Structure formats: C-alpha cells, structure tokens
Amino acid sequence: MSAQEVVFGFGAHSGIDDAPALLRMVRQADREGLDHFSLSDHPYFGGRLDAYAALGFLLGRTERIAGLANVTNLPTRPAPMLARTVTSLSALSDGRVVLGMGAGGLWDRIADMGVPRLSPAEAVEAFEEAITLVKKLSGGGSPVTFEGRHYRVNGIEPAPVAAPPVWTGSVGPKSLAATGRVADGWIPGHAADWLSERYRTSRPVIDEAAAEAGRDPREIRTVFNLPGLITERPLAATRDEDGRWIGGSAGQWIEELTGAVLRHGAAGFTLFAPDGGTQDAASLGRWAAEIAPAVREAAVKAGV
Template sequence: MGLQARPLFSFPANIPVGQDAARTELVRTAEASGFDLFSLQDHPYNAGLIEAYAGTAFLLGATTTIGGYVGVTNLPLRPAPMLARTAAALTAQSDGRFALGLGSGGFWQHIPRMGVRQLTPKQAVDAFEEAIEVVRGLTGGPAAAMDFTGKHYQVGHLAPATVPTPPIWTGAGGPRTLAITGRLTDGWIPQQGADWLTPAYRDGRARIDDAARAAGRDPADIITIFNFGGALTDRDLPSTRSDDGRWVGGSARQWVDALTSAVLEHGAGGFNTGITDASGALGTDLIRRFGAEVIAPVRASVA
C-alpha cells in the first residue's frame, strides 16, 4: 500500500552477508503478503551486515511496490549533503518508495573505527539537527540554491534535487532529539522494544507533541512506528509480555488484538516487527502467515 498506508507494516531484512538471495526472496515475499516496508540496519563496522544503502537500493530495484528505509541512518558516517543526494536518487528511482530514517549515532565505541572523529553527545545532536535542515534544503526542488554554514556541515550554493523530500523519521531518544523530531520531521521510531505501553514511548511522545505544537505544527502529522519483535505462535500464549512488560508475541489472534489496540487506543502509525516462529527462525512461510493472519485482519479492524 506504500508509505501512505496507516498503519504501516515493516519488517527488518537484516539477513547476514552471504545469504543475499534469501534476503531478496524474503523482501519479495513480504511485498506480496501486504507489508509496506522493509528496513536495514546501518552498522558498517559489522562485516556481517550488508551495507545499508547499497542493500536498500538493490532491494528497491528488485521490487515494485514495497518501500524501504534504513532504520536508522548512522549519520556520523554519512555527510548530510551527500546523504541528501542519495535520498533524492533513491526517491526518484523507486518512485517514492524510500523513507529516510535518521539517528545521531549511538555506537561511539565503534563509529570512530570507520575514520570519523568522535563527537560529544551535544555535538552529535547539533549535527543531527543541521543534517535535517540540509536534507530538506537539498531536496524538494525546484527552489533557490542552498547556502548553509553550520558547525558541522557547509553547503555552498547547491541546487536542490527536483524530487520530493522523502519522509524523515528519527530514532530519537533524548530530550533534544525528541524536540527536534517534533519541530522538523515526519515520524519517530522509538528505541527497540519501547512499544505503546512503555513509559519511554509515553514520555517521548509527549515531548514530540509539545515541540510540534510550539512550532505551529499538528502533532498528528508525526507518525510513530514501533520497532519491536516477537514470536508468532500456533496457540495462544499465557501472557504476551515478559515480567518486565516487553512484548514477546503470541498467536495470530493475540497479535491482532494487540496491534489493533495500539492503533485505535494509542495512536500507533506503524510497526517494524521482527517476527520469528516459536523456534526463533524467520522464513517466507512465516512472512506469508503474518500477512494473512495479522496484517489483513488489523487493517480490516482499523478501517
């Protein structure tokens, strides 16, 4: 249904390098099963993961309707002006099936190994905010050429790409990045496992909404896409959550009830669901089953 579907259904396609045909088959199966998106992690210091932007480009080229995003872009490793050009190219070549996930960089024990200087937390957030401005300024043309002089990025009279700015979703977690999300972006992907019943979501969403209103925006224009995983079992589980409240999965009925409630009662706009079977495996049969037994009934329930 594309990036405009509500709720969006996504799945992480982080299949290890060397299993590339299997990754492509999973994404194509997801496309045929009602998923709207796939996501890839951006951790290029991990040799076991496919490079996120090359992988996203390949998978968008191997499909026709499913969208893709990097969840989320490791911004310190991707200079914002070049990232804007990459985002524009993916948007154009996929006919608008690309969303731009952005993060300020959360793995500083590894990031400098790629040859970039370490930033303080404040510097990383400053660069994050500048990057959003740069991406918006270099997409969505035709418009005047952009001149920008920031602490971290400089742009010297560059014309914007004449394609729409892709939706910008953030992996914000701290107070400043949450406020930036509310002022400047289109969506929020809470930290892994922080679903609609957690304080992390409630507190974070309140900060986003306050910042959006202060900027004259409608908070409803900022989608929340929950990033979590769980097993799709054959029978009901005694409890769908662990002792600490984390979602662990359940039967198709339990998934449908939970996701429908998340949409209707908690404002969920999408789900990036790391689904497995009871043994922890993911395959094409499970993708098909999730599409038929969970996605379709949830869509019908919230229509």
C-alpha cells in the same frame, strides 16, 4: 505509501552471506502487500551488507514495497551526500523510500572509521541540521546555501525530487525534541512499545516540541519496531514479567495491534524475530496475510 494508513513491515540484520535469503524475503513481502522493509546500518562491521547499497538493489527487484535504513548511521554518511542518495533512490523507485535517521550510537566504532567523535549534544545538533539540510536539498527550487555548525553548503542545487518521509530513532530528550521540530515519524528506541514507560515519557517531548514549532504533533507518526513470536495457538501470556510484548497467535497479535492503533495512536509496526533478528518466512507470511489486513480493516472501520 499513504500519509495516513497504518503501515506494516519487517526488519532484517543481514550479513553478506544472507543476501540471497534477504532478497527472497523482501520479494515475498512485496508480493504479499507489506508496506516496508528495514535494514540496519552498521558500516564498521565487515560482514554486514551496506544498508544503502542493499536498499538500492532490493528496491530495484521489487515493485510496491518501500525500504529504509533503521536507522541511518549519520556520522558516516554526510548529510549533503545522504540527500543525493535518498532522492536518487526515490526517483529510481517511484518514491518507495523512507529516510530513517539516528544521531549515532556506537561512537567507539564510528570513531574507528576515522570519523571525528562528537559529544552527545553535538551529535544531536548535527542530526537536526542533517534532517533540515536533506529537506532543503530536495523538491527543487533555488540553490541552497546553508550555514550550520556541523554542515555548510554554498549554492548547491536541490534535487527535483521530494524529500522522503524522515523517521528517527530518537531516544534522549534533545533528540526527541528535534524529532518534533523537523521529522515526520519516530521509531521508539530499544523496541519500546505503546505500553512502555519509555514511550509514555518520550512521546510528550516530541509533541511539545512540534507544537512549539507550529506543527501539528499528529504529523509525527510513531512506527514501532516490534519483536515477537507468531504462534499457531494462543499463548497464556502475551507479555513477560516486565510487561514486554513476547507474541502470541495471529488473533492475539490482531487484538493487541488494533488496540495500539485505536487507543494509543500507533501508525505502524516493523516486525522482528523475538531475538531482534529477521523473522522466518512462515511468520512473515502470517504477518502479511492474516495480521496486517485485519488491523488495517479495523483501523479503517474506526476512521483512523
């Protein structure tokens, strides 16, 4: 996908029994021109598909669409091996992978898998080290020696494949600052959108940290997880009493998302069902055929 185009995708929380339906939806999204699909990564739930096994399978059955874990459960996937996984997926799929990264949230369940528990501050340190190490172990070059607090490698050969874009699910200020220093994109937590207090207070933390690191803050793109209903007729109100987006007709979605791109710098959207689950096939079709092309066209006309 282009570094600057506005991207559109959909998200799925898929159990093992949902695998045939998931394959159908991802292949539909691929045919209809969506940019990415995302899968949740909760390896402590036995009924869920493993995110990275599913990504490899789905990328192998598609041609254009990119895939990501939204977001990778980093504590259960050590960074050096994660680097090998994502560069291999990139090589096999002609670059159709994004690395979604998180510091780890459900620590009780993570620890149940035998992973040492980290404090919030330690988890963020490990998260930033991991992103740095994945990038060092990508793109070829000399063997890598890395001495971090949480990760250490000695003379490891990088893969001759560029690192995929890294989008984080950062929430707290330390994690947000790490995103500004080392990541390529940000997925605001808790499905916060461009009008939310969470976005308004969080994005400046990323921008400040990026500038301090000598980066252009515009390099870190914001891609929103966006649950909502796509209706046949316009809704009287597209947001609830708390100001959260609830959806509307295709025209209402187009108006809202175009404003998000042109006025608030949104770089992409990942569609979920109103309950946070997977959208139905009909809504996914309208997302791909009606909403995404209209917003993309408006962005191009505006020079975004």
